[in-house]
Amino acid sequence: MLGLYASRWKLPKRLFKGPSYVGLDGKSLSWEVDEDKVNLRMQTYLMFPRKTVLDLFAGKGYLSWLYAKHGCEKLICVEKSEKYFKVLKENLSEFEGKCEIEFYNMDNLEFLEKNLSRDEPITHVDFDAYGSPAKQVKKFFENYQPKSFLLCFLTDGLIYNFRRLSNLNLREYYLQDFMVKHGKCRSIQHLGEYCQKIQENFMNIVAMTHNLQSYPIYFKINSRKTASYSCYLFLPKIVGNVDFKRYVGLKTVEPFPEKGKMVVEDG
Numbered sequence: 001m002l003g004l005y006a007s008r009w010k011l012p013k014r015l016f017k018g019p020s021y022v023g024l025d026g027k028s029l030s031w032e033v034d035e036d037k038v039n040l041r042m043q044t045y046l047m048f049p050r051k052t053v054l055d056l057f058a059g060k061g062y063l064s065w066l067y068a069k070h071g072c073e074k075l076i077c078v079e080k081s082e083k084y085f086k087v088l089k090e091n092l093s094e095f096e097g098k099c100e101i102e103f104y105n106m107d108n109l110e111f112l113e114k115n116l117s118r119d120e121p122i123t124h125v126d127f128d129a130y131g132s133p134a135k136q137v138k139k140f141f142e143n144y145q146p147k148s149f150l151l152c153f154l155t156d157g158l159i160y161n162f163r164r165l166s167n168l169n170l171r172e173y174y175l176q177d178f179m180v181k182h183g184k185c186r187s188i189q190h191l192g193e194y195c196q197k198i199q200e201n202f203m204n205i206v207a208m209t210h211n212l213q214s215y216p217i218y219f220k221i222n223s224r225k226t227a228s229y230s231c232y233l234f235l236p237k238i239v240g241n242v243d244f245k246r247y248v249g250l251k252t253v254e255p256f257p258e259k260g261k262m263v264v265e266d267g
């Protein structure tokens with residue numbers, strides 16, 4: 001729990017009842033949430049109005065509990081593990097009648113495909129993953145087009161993944177063929193220092209693919225150097241004279257054309 005009780009965003013001890021979280025290596029974690037993860041998220045959360053939060057890695061609900069406690073109007077929690085889901089529901093039961101909460105005990109990719117309503121006015125989406133949530137970020141924007149501002153909170157183990165193990169093909173999601181020659185990464189072991197830029201570029205490409213613009217709000221590597229905490233503000237693209245791609249004279253390029261076909265729209 002690492003110093004959480006010293007922070008401004010106190011979580012009651014009763015929320016921390018078992019089972020404890022298990023990391024990607026299958027071992028129980030000695031920490032479950034840390035101060036930076038909470039502080040950075042909550043500071044940003046409070047800056048923006050109209051709060052409908054989608055928590056895609058809800059777990060036992062520490063972050064969801066804080067969102068509900070601090071002004072959330074509607075909360076959608078998705079958690080695939082049955083044992084954490086049970087605790088999640090108990091932990092959030094005190095908000096019954098105060099905040100509308102929907103619970104989904106399922107894989108978040110399936111939720112995004114089948115259950116996410118395109119009309120839901122989501123203002124905040126939280127990806128508090130173990131490993132990397134890049135797959136979920138992509139899937140979310142394939143299934144949801146924000147009409148107004150949207151804040152994306154990420155817990156991303158990409159540092160951990162680059163250095164030690166990988167729960168997903170990082171080249172496919174983050175490098176997107178950058179630094180790749182003859183099917184091999186040239187310097188994957190040196191990429192740690194570039195993680196911030198790599199993630200930012202990934203978010204930019206996702207944004208541009210869906211006619212959005214994305215802006216980094218914060219980026220911090222956690223004290224254990226296992227993950228980064230970051231937030232991006234997404235806005236619909238402003239079309240016209242201030243269109244962010246066209247005003248610098250660039251042409252709009254179809255992001256993922258079929259092999260051999262480069263589709264260029266005249267600007």
Ligand SMILES: C[S@@+](CC[C@H](N)C(=O)[O-])C[C@H]1O[C@@H](n2cnc3c(N)ncnc32)[C@H](O)[C@@H]1O
Pocket residue numbers: 021033056057058059060061062063064078079080081084106107108109128129130
């Ligand atoms: C870092 S923990 C989340 C902690 C939680 N945000 C909190 O504040 O208590 C990650 C959670 O995501 C869940 N999870 C992992 N992959 C998932 C998936 N594909 N779909 C839904 N939940 C998933 C895990 O079971 C775990 O509970």
